[in-house]
Amino acid sequence: MKLETKRLILRRPRLSDWEDIVEGCKNLDVVRYLAVVPHPYKKKNAIEFIKDCQKKWNGKNQKAWPFFIELKSEKKVIGVIEIFSYSKQHRICETGSWINRKYWRKGYITEAKITVNNFAFDKLKVRKMETGVYEKNKASNATQKSIGYKYEGTRLRHHISNSTGKVHDEHLYGLFKKDWKKSLPKLKKKLNKKIKKLEKLK
Secondary structure (H helix, E strand, O other): OEEEOOOEEEEOOOHHHHHHHHHHHOOHHHHOOOOOOOOOOOHHHHHHHHHHHHHHHHOOOOOOEEEEEEEOOOOEEEEEEEEEEEEOOOOEEEEEEEEOHHHOOOOHHHHHHHHHHHHHHHHOOOOEEEEEEEOOOHHHHHHHHHHOOEEEEEEEEEEEOOOOOOEEEEEEEEEEHHHHHHHHHHHHHHHHHHHHHHHHHO
């Protein structure tokens, strides 16, 4: 299974992706706000991560969809976006993502989130998506708000980052389907404008 956008392919993981995963996760700027990713990050960590993601795709009663983000122009994995903790009963799920430092501020995460959110709401029929972001991760907090997520509260000193050992407060956000559909046209328009601007700079 794969999802496709103008610039990206969102697909299942492959063991051959390990070098791209190491390149992305070896940068402390990327992993300092991720709960379980170690630093320094090595090949064995990437292989273990990929195998774990493959199990999620192959398991019965699937509850997680870890999509590897492949940049079409480079045929390279530049990040991961995942739906997890899916509950068919409550029609709810969580989501999280990261992207290689080299590809920040180019709209790739927004592009991936649009497609993955549509998949969650339209295919999985969830009524609400949730995400947690470290309080100090200003960029990610801003991204959630720009996409339409609403702040719901903070869990104080909730996580210890595996890469830094620092304790973090976690902001909680929620997104209901009706709010997503309302914000989607404006979000797409803004993304297309950004893509066109980047294309002119090439």
